[in-house]
Amino acid sequence: MVIKRLCCKVLVAAMCVGVPIFSFAQKSLMLSNGKINIEWENRDGKWMLVAFEGKTPEGFKVFGSPSGQYSLLYDTVKPTIKPLVMVENGDTLDFPESTFKYVKPDFQRAVSAVPMNKAGSYYSFLPTQGRVEDNVATFEEQTLYGLYKVTWKFDEKYQSDIILNISLSAIKDGYYSLATPTISTLKGKDLAWALVPGFYQGNQIQHSFPLSYAYAQGLPKYPVLCRESTITTMASIMSNQSGLTLGVIPEPGQDRNPYQKDEVTHVKLWNIALSHMNRDSELTPMAYHPVLGENGSYLKKGETLEFKVRITLQNSDWYAVYKHAVYDVYNLPYSLELKENKQSLTNRLLKLYDYVLDDKKALWNFEEYKGKKIIAQSYMSGVLGADNDAMKNSDIGAVWMLSKLTQDSLLINEKIPDIMNFKTLQQSQNGFFKGAVQGQYYLAKSKKFTEEWGNHFEPIAITYYTMADLGNILLFEPQNKEIKKLLKNGAQRLLKWQKPDGSWEVAYDRTTHKPIYTDLTDYRPTFYGLVIAYKLFGDKKYLNAAQKGADWLIEKSIKNGFFLGVCGDARFVNDFATIQISGAMFDLYEITKDQKYLNAAIETAKMYTTSIYTHPIPSREIKYKKGKEFEDWQLSQIGLSFEHGGSMGSAVNAGPILLASHCAYFLKLYSVTKDSIFRDMARLGALGKDAFVNEDT
Numbered sequence: 238m239v240i241k242r243l244c245c246k247v248l249v250a251a252m253c254v255g256v257p258i259f260s261f262a263q264k265s266l267m268l269s270n271g272k273i274n275i276e277w278e279n280r281d282g283k284w285m286l287v288a289f290e291g292k293t294p295e296g297f298k299v300f301g302s303p304s305g306q307y308s309l310l311y312d313t314v315k316p317t318i319k320p321l322v323m324v325e326n327g328d329t330l331d332f333p334e335s336t337f338k339y340v341k342p343d344f345q346r347a348v349s350a351v352p353m354n355k356a357g358s359y360y361s362f363l364p365t366q367g368r369v370e371d372n373v374a375t376f377e378e379q380t381l382y383g384l385y386k387v388t389w390k391f392d393e394k395y396q397s398d399i400i401l402n403i404s405l406s407a408i409k410d411g412y413y414s415l416a417t418p419t420i421s422t423l424k425g426k427d428l429a430w431a432l433v434p435g436f437y438q439g440n441q442i443q444h445s446f447p448l449s450y451a452y453a454q455g456l457p458k459y460p461v462l463c464r465e466s467t468i469t470t471m472a473s474i475m476s477n478q479s480g481l482t483l484g485v486i487p488e489p490g491q492d493r494n495p496y497q498k499d500e501v502t503h504v505k506l507w508n509i510a511l512s513h514m515n516r517d518s519e520l521t522p523m524a525y526h527p528v529l530g531e532n533g534s535y536l537k538k539g540e541t542l543e544f545k546v547r548i549t550l551q552n553s554d555w556y557a558v559y560k561h562a563v564y565d566v567y568n569l570p571y572s573l574e575l576k577e578n579k580q581s582l583t584n585r586l587l588k589l590y591d592y593v594l595d596d597k598k599a600l601w602n603f604e605e606y607k608g609k610k611i612i613a614q615s616y617m618s619g620v621l622g623a624d625n626d627a628m629k630n631s632d633i634g635a636v637w638m639l640s641k642l643t644q645d646s647l648l649i650n651e652k653i654p655d656i657m658n659f660k661t662l663q664q665s666q667n668g669f670f671k672g673a674v675q676g677q678y679y680l681a682k683s684k685k686f687t688e689e690w691g692n693h694f695e696p697i698a699i700t701y702y703t704m705a706d707l708g709n710i711l712l713f714e715p716q717n718k719e720i721k722k723l724l725k726n727g728a729q730r731l732l733k734w735q736k737p738d739g740s741w742e743v744a745y746d747r748t749t750h751k752p753i754y755t756d757l758t759d760y761r762p763t764f765y766g767l768v769i770a771y772k773l774f775g776d777k778k779y780l781n782a783a784q785k786g787a788d789w790l791i792e793k794s795i796k797n798g799f800f801l802g803v804c805g806d807a808r809f810v811n812d813f814a815t816i817q818i819s820g821a822m823f824d825l826y827e828i829t830k831d832q833k834y835l836n837a838a839i840e841t842a843k844m845y846t847t848s849i850y851t852h853p854i855p856s857r858e859i860k861y862k863k864g865k866e867f868e869d870w871q872l873s874q875i876g877l878s879f880e881h882g883g884s885m886g887s888a889v890n891a892g893p894i895l896l897a898s899h900c901a902y903f904l905k906l907y908s909v910t911k912d913s914i915f916r917d918m919a920r921l922g923a924l925g926k927d928a929f930v931n932e933d934t
Contacts, residue, residue, distance in 0.1 A: 266369045268389060272396040273550055275389070277305060277374070283363035284376055289421045291397075291481050291550040300481045300550060301421035301521070305363060308516060309405060310414040311382050312357035315530040320345040321353055325446055332447045333808045333885070337690070339619060340807050340885040344451060347464070347884035352510075354460045357412065357529050359516050383407040387418070395565060397551045400488075403544040407536040414529040415544040417485050422519040429476040430555045430798075431456055431520070433511045434847035435469035435882045439798040442520075445756075450884050452757075453811050454799040460514035462525060465493055466504045466889055467882035470851045472562040473511040473522035476555045484558040485511075485522040486566050488545040492853045493532070495892060496872045499861040503874075503892045507531040556843050560914060563851045569917055572855055575870040576925035585930065590639065594647055598933070602628045603655070604681050606662055612655035613679060619806050621690045626681040630659055634709030641713055660706060662686075664723045669750050670694050672723075672730030674702040690805030693753055696734050696741040697803055697814075700766035703727030708769040721773075728770035731763070732782055739764075739782075739789035743801070743809065754809070760794040760801040761814045765821035768828070780828065787825055790818065791837045798844060802881050810881040816845040816899045823905070835909070842906050842915065848882060849918050850874040850893055862928070871928040876921025895929055897922040 266284070268275045274297055276288035286305025290297040323330035333341050350356035364376040364385070374389040384406045392398035403415050425442055432438035436453060443455030450457045471492055476482040493506035510525040526544040527534040536542060547566060551558055563569050580588075592599055600615035613628035620627040630636075636656060640648040663686055665673050673694045675686035688695065707724045711717060734741055741763045743754040764786025771779040794800060795818070802812035819841035826834035855870035862872065878899065879888030887894075903919035906912070 266367055266374060268369065268372060268374050268391065268399075270372075270391045270396055273391070273399065275374070275399070277367060279367070282365055284365070284367040285363055286418075286420070289550070291552055293480065293552045298479050298481060298552075299421070300477055300479075300483050301423040301427065303421045304419040304519075304521075306361055306419040306515075307364065307376075307378070307385065307387065308359065308361040308416045308419075309380070309382065309385070310357040310359060310416070310525075310529045312412045312529060313410075315412060315535075316350045316356040318346050318349045318351075320348045321350060321355065323348055323446065330446070332451070336621070337806070337808050339887075340810070343889045344885040347450070347461075347889075351529055351531075352462045352464060352884075354462050354512070354516055357414070361516070380405075382409060382411075382413070392547070395549070395561070397549050397561075399548045399550075401546050401548060403546070404541055406541045407538055410535075410537050412530050412534045413536050413542055414525050414527055414534055415542055416515070417522075417524045417544075417546050417548075419515045419517075419519065419521050419523075420483060420485075420548060422515075422521045423475065423477055425520065427477050427479075428520060429478050429480075431473075431475040431513050431522075432555060432559075432798075432847065433463045433468065433473050433513060434559065435467045435850075435879070435888075436463040436511075437513075437883065438844060438847065441797070447756075451808075451810060452799075452801065453883055454760075455797065456513050456520075458518075460512050460516055460518050460523075461884075462510035462512055462528070464504075464884070464889065465507050465509055465528075466495075466892065467879065467884075467886060468509075468511055468852075469847055469849060469879070469882065470559060470562055471509065471511070471567065472559065473513060473524060474555050474558050474562075475513065475520065475522050480552055480554075482549075482551050482553055482555055482558045483522055484547075484549040484551075484562065485524045486547040486549060486562045487524050487526060488547055489567055489852070489854050491526055491545065494853050494869070495874050496860055496862075496869070501892075504890050508533065559847070563914065567852050568854055569851055569875070569914075569921075572870065572873065572875040572921060573917060573924075575855055575857070575868075576921070578925055579927040580930075582923065590643070593636075593639070593652075594645070602681060604628070604679070606658075606679070606684060609658045609662065610655045611659040611662065611679065612652060613659055616678060619690075620678050620680070620687065621806075622683070622687060623678070623680055624682050626683075627678045628681060629678050630656055633660065633706040634712070637710055637713040657710070660702075660710070661719060661723060664703060664726065665694075666723075666726065670730075670745075670747075672699065672703065672726035672728070674698050677702060688805055690808075691744070691753075692747045693744040694747060695744045695803075696731060696759065697761045697763045699727045699731055700763050700769075701803075704731075704766035704769040708773055711773060724770070724773065728767060728774070728779055731766050731770075732778070735782055735786065739785035739787075740793070741786075757801060757809060758793070758799070760790065760799050760811075760818075761803060762790075762818045762821040764790065765817070765824070768821060768824055771828070783825065784829070787822060787834060787837070791822075791833065794818070795837050795841050800844075804881060804887075807881050807886060810883060810886045812881040812886070813848075813878065813896065813898070815841060815848065816902065819845060819906075820902050823902075839906065839910060842903070845899070846914055846918060849876060849878045849922070867928050871925070876918060878922070895926065 266277045274290040286303040364378040366377040439455035443449035448454040472486045474484045493508040495503040512523040616627040616629045741759045742752040767779045767783035800811040800815045819838045822838035855873040858869040877893035900919040900922045903915040907915040
């Protein structure tokens with residue numbers, strides 16, 4: 238909708254001479270800088286926002302329905318973390334199942350009063366006092382809880398940004414939280430995209446609360462407050478169907494630092510919450526500071542709270558506003574400037590080589606299974622049914638590559654043969670599961686292969702532990718007939734399990750052979766196993782099936798922003814499998830030269846960047862860890878990805894991981910797109926990690 242306002246010239250002229258408009262023009266106030274027009278009208282003594290417009294090639298367009306409503310939260314006591322009773326489909330929600338002991342407590346905490354935006358008294362209002370002077374709009378209201386004041390001022394450097402300074406001077410003791418104003422709201426039909434990075438993204442409100450809040454598959458139907466420990470970029474962003482994007486970006490310095498002085502405060506401190514809705518469940522980007530009941534929220538009478546936030550409105554998609562927050566506001570390049578390597582990447586690789594050869598440090602286990610020697614490394618996390626005896630091999634291609642490059646006799650003669658036995662014995666060779674792996678892990682005491690968290694087989698496991706692992710072995714041993722046979726078994730199993738629409742089930746029960754986890758959809762790179770089969774066997778049926786699977790994934794997963802993870806102990810919360818979808822699409826593009834696969838690879842990778850932390854801005858402040866002195870940047874989470882985020886992923890408590898397998902692929906994407914975020918995030922993920930590296934291993 239293109240809008241022209243006749244009062245503009247009079248108002249701008251008044252502002253240019255510095256006349257306080259409040260003194261003579263009681264009915265209308267306006268700010269404009271050529272990029273954004275903002276107008277308020279006084280209706281029944283209250284100032285309402287009536288226009289919030291961004292400049293486009295077709296003229297100024299409004300973003301949604303302007304509001305200008307302000308709000309705050311108050312409570313006399315600290316809210317509890319007791320989970321609320323949630324109703325889903327007419328029944329009490331019990332999610333996840335009690336067997337998922339690692340993630341259930343986090344989800345229960347995530348449905349307590351504060352994160353569900355049900356805590357405290359909700360006070361909303363339109364201000365009665367307003368004025369514009371020197372192109373700064375000021376509004377004040379004497380609320381039930383104290384004097385509320387906010388100023389609106391255009392940013393001098395970025396014309397698309399308005400800086401809001403919000404304050405409240407309390408007139409009673411209690412817990413307070415300041416919310417950003419409701420700028421404009423969208424109807425569901427007008428939504429193009431929205432996201433809170435690290436929590437969820439999508440083009441629709443998701444009817445299933447767990448799918449949105451736990452799996453990031455669409456926007457929650459409730460105005461949840463996203464916890465800071467898994468917010469990767471400090472911005473709530475929303476795009477409409479007209480091509481405008483509105484972002485709410487808290488100014489740096491107000492977010493929590495994950496490491497304070499000499500302790501980890503990643504989850505202990507919660508300073509800022511973000512949401513895609515206001516408390517009235519209207520679609521609009523929101524931010525809250527402090528969080529009710531959390532650090533800094535308690536005020537005594539006479540004390541003042543302040544919240545500084547940046548509102549941005551651009552004629553662009555979500556990605557441009559996201560990068561604006563990452564680069565211009567939170568200054569990602571500065572993190573690179575601070576990086577200093579104490580040891581080169583080459584030296585780190587050589588140390589890893591030494592580590593692999595040390596049986597004790599590398600936790601190698603030597604076992605016998607079905608009359609053959611097998612070897613694998615101890616798995617130090619949880620596996621259902623394990624008794625501290627789980628062992629696993631991964632990165633098989635790296636093992637064979639290292640032995641090829643070094644020609645190390647210890648690897649070639651003592652490690653490779655027994656790892657080969659592990660891989661061949663891992664494969665099912667008969668019945669319904671022929672071609673599938675019996676499980677990722679081997680339990681030494683019970684002498685069986687098993688999945689991480691359940692009695693099942695997953696099609697994606699064929700792609701990982703049959704097709705990718707055995708395919709990598711064939712790169713170095715192309716004449717190995719046994720491996721070829723097992724690889725073909727895996728390819729045939731993927732073909733048989735593929736549905737008519739191109740998709741796969743998440744998993745099959747080991748005993749009944751029936752699909753399980755039917756509440757989930759396999760938004761994972763399962764099709765890539767057939768890409769491998771085509772590359773190694775050259776049979777077109779594998780390529781055709783791979784394309785069918787990829788085409789389904791583009792329509793159902795990528796276009797909607799829906800992804801699923803591969804970690805069973807976290808009930809498959811979305812994780813690094815997302816970037817593997819991108820890589821699989823890129824491989825398919827290189828085979829077919831079909832542009833849609835390259836486009837899908839790039840779009841998926843853009844979304845995956847939101848799994849990588851870009852805040853808080855690091856510094857050289859001295860900190861201490863186990864008695865050793867470090868600078869803040871050395872312990873920074875900038876550039877690190879989480880294993881899984883959102884409301885119940887591992888990053889909620891543990892933070893990001895050091896896994897940097899996306900880095901090389903990001904550089905490949907940079908070479909094609911010249912998008913600097915791929916280059917910079919690759920460097921940040923790999924460089925300057927000395928403080929995280931165990932010197933002994």
